[in-house]
Amino acid sequence: MENLLKSNSLIGRAYWLIWLRWVAIVTLAGATFVAGEGLGVSLPASALYTMSGLLLVYNLVLYGLLRYWSRGGRETSPTKTDAILGFQISADLFILATILHFSGGIENPFSFFFVFHMIIASILRPRWQSYLQATLAVVLFGGLLLLEGAGVIPHYDLTGFAGHGLYRNGTFVLGFLFVFTITLYLVVYMTTSITEQLRERQKELEKANELLQEKDQVKNEYVLRVTHDIKGHLAAIESCLEVVANGMLGPLNDKQKDFVGRAHRRTTKCMAFVMALLKLTRMKLSGRLDVERFSLRICVLSSLSSVQSRAREKSIVLDHRIDPAVDQIAGEAVLIEETITNMLFNAVKYTPAGGRVGLEVKPDGDFVQVKITDTGIGIPETALPHIFQEFYRAENARAVERDGTGLGLAFAKQVVERHGGRIWVENNPAGGGTTFTFTLPSNLTPAPVQV
Amino acid sequence: MAQGKILIIDDDPDITEAMSVVLENRGYKVRSARDSTEGMEQLKKAKPDLIILDVMMRTSQEGFELSRELKNNATYKDIPILMLTGVKDKTGLDFKSAAGDQAWLPVEEFLDKPVKPNVLLEKVEGLLQKS
Numbered sequence: 351m352e353n354l355l356k357s358n359s360l361i362g363r364a365y366w367l368i369w370l371r372w373v374a375i376v377t378l379a380g381a382t383f384v385a386g387e388g389l390g391v392s393l394p395a396s397a398l399y400t401m402s403g404l405l406l407v408y409n410l411v412l413y414g415l416l417r418y419w420s421r422g423g424r425e426t427s428p429t430k431t432d433a434i435l436g437f438q439i440s441a442d443l444f445i446l447a448t449i450l451h452f453s454g455g456i457e458n459p460f461s462f463f464f465v466f467h468m469i470i471a472s473i474l475r476p477r478w479q480s481y482l483q484a485t486l487a488v489v490l491f492g493g494l495l496l497l498e499g500a501g502v503i504p505h506y507d508l509t510g511f512a513g514h515g516l517y518r519n520g521t522f523v524l525g526f527l528f529v530f531t532i533t534l535y536l537v538v539y540m541t542t543s544i545t546e547q548l549r550e551r552q553k554e555l556e557k558a559n560e561l562l563q564e565k566d567q568v569k570n571e572y573v574l575r576v577t578h579d580i581k582g583h584l585a586a587i588e589s590c591l592e593v594v595a596n597g598m599l600g601p602l603n604d605k606q607k608d609f610v611g612r613a614h615r616r617t618t619k620c621m622a623f624v625m626a627l628l629k630l631t632r633m634k635l636s637g638r639l640d641v642e643r644f645s646l647r648i649c650v651l652s653s654l655s656s657v658q659s660r661a662r663e664k665s666i667v668l669d670h671r672i673d674p675a676v677d678q679i680a681g682e683a684v685l686i687e688e689t690i691t692n693m694l695f696n697a698v699k700y701t702p703a704g705g706r707v708g709l710e711v712k713p714d715g716d717f718v719q720v721k722i723t724d725t726g727i728g729i730p731e732t733a734l735p736h737i738f739q740e741f742y743r744a745e746n747a748r749a750v751e752r753d754g755t756g757l758g759l760a761f762a763k764q765v766v767e768r769h770g771g772r773i774w775v776e777n778n779p780a781g782g783g784t785t786f787t788f789t790l791p792s793n794l795t796p797a798p799v800q801v
Numbered sequence: 802m803a804q805g806k807i808l809i810i811d812d813d814p815d816i817t818e819a820m821s822v823v824l825e826n827r828g829y830k831v832r833s834a835r836d837s838t839e840g841m842e843q844l845k846k847a848k849p850d851l852i853i854l855d856v857m858m859r860t861s862q863e864g865f866e867l868s869r870e871l872k873n874n875a876t877y878k879d880i881p882i883l884m885l886t887g888v889k890d891k892t893g894l895d896f897k898s899a900a901g902d903q904a905w906l907p908v909e910e911f912l913d914k915p916v917k918p919n920v921l922l923e924k925v926e927g928l929l930q931k932s
């Protein structure tokens with residue numbers, strides 16, 4: 351039997367049914383009380399309260415079982431979850447029929463509630479099973495009305511609410527049952543038609559998504575291949591230019607030195623770009639992280655010391671606050687240090703001389719939060735949503751540095767998200783500048799992370 | 802002027818040339834080979850004091866294999882090897898963490914390509930002083 355909804359969402363639906371049942375229990379007890387005490391309707395209140403009590407126990411047991419089966423976020427098998435759902439829906443039909451028996455049978459308009467059960471079944475179950483549930487409902491309720499009408503089982507009057515003898519009126523009972531049956535089957539037909547379309551659509555979307563991921567993989571492999579080949583040539587060009595620029599093949603005149611220098615600098619920039627692209631692509635292609643426990647404090651301090659001299663050159667104050675509660679976390683230390691260093695360099699680069707760059711590290715629930723604030727040029731509002739995109743560079747960033755790679759923040763995002771963290775950016779409300787914040791889980795399990 | 806004979810084994814002649822100029826400028830005697838076979842021939846002709854070996858030549862394993870072969874050879878096992886690694890791009894292998902694991906990769910030093918002239922000279926000098 352094919353069920354296109356995912357198992358964990360089925361478990362979610364099972365919890366949803368339990369939640370609905372709590373509402374039903376309260377409604378049953380409340381309605382019995384209001385009808386009996388408030389409206390003076392005569393009804394077997396003790397039987398109905400007993401039913402609410404039994405229902406309560408049944409729901410508690412179901413809840414406990416579900417918790418037990420799905421403990422620790424474990425997924426139960428779809429077949430099992432499916433069976434649980436099927437059982438619940440059928441059991442609910444029995445329960446509703448029993449309640450109706452004790453509360454007037456045909457006289458009780460709560461028989462409308464069968465419609466809800468049909469909708470629930472049609473959403474959660476395959477089409478043929480929903481029809482089966484509809485048939486079960488018709489047999490149960492029809493059986494109840496016919497047996498009460500024939501006097502095989504007792505009928506409880508809702509004196510004070512509905513007219514007497516309705517249940518013995520054969521024409522009315524059959525007419526009622528006829529409309530009831532048609533209603534249930536039509537509800538199932540309509541609802542399953544809609545849900546089947548939705549499932550079909552969901553399947554298409556999943557397939558399309560899979561295809562996209564495959565294409566993305568192919569694209570990444572292509573980029574890796576191309577950049578790697580370009581890098582080989584660039585390395586040779588750079589090595590040769592260096593020899594000439596350093597005057598190892600004899601002295602150069604000023605004009606020659608100038609031009610070789612230009613070529614050399616451009617080659618170095620191009621090399622930096624290719625290396626950044628390689629690193630990012632390799633990161634996207636590799637499905638694993640080398641997770642180890644390491645001191646985030648030491649990592650952060652080492653990043654700070656890498657940027658220190660650059661900050662001093664621009665007379666930028668570089669201050670930091672590391673919460674004493676933060677120390678060991680799990681992750682790939684090299685990547686995280688590189689990310690923090692890159693972001694600090696960025697902050698220093700885009701902050702005018704005499705400004706301030708601050709770094710703050712503090713715990714944040716199950717995460718640690720790293721915040722880098724600067725008093726720099728800020729990011730235009732229109733650029734904010736794109737800032738983590740590959741190759742994207744804001745206009746004002748271009749003005750500061752023409753040849754940035756536009757890959758630094760994309761890499762930072764990859765690293766942070768690969769660790770299960772989040773990264774975001776805001777412009778500071780007052781005084782200008784930007785704040786980059788990212789989180790990392792403090793207790794990442796040292797297990798391979800799937801892409 | 803520095804003393805010493807260096808053998809460069811790399812299949813990229815442009816890089817080999819550029820490195821040769823840098824090293825010769827410093828006073829080293831430099832020979833070069835394009836692959837393992839040529840490299841072994843050069844070794845037989847004259848024993849160098851240092852080998853600079855590209856990790857990936859015609860096959861991705863060539864540099865590794867040659868380094869193991871040399872370290873298992875009584876005549877050549879004492880020659881220090883400086884390995885050039887552009888290979889990290891493809892394999893994602895971190896050579897710095899593998900360095901020193903003699904059984905796995907028996908070389909003395911690693912350098913990532915492209916190599917800056919002063920970094921190259923510094924490493925070469927260091928290795929020659931040790932041996």
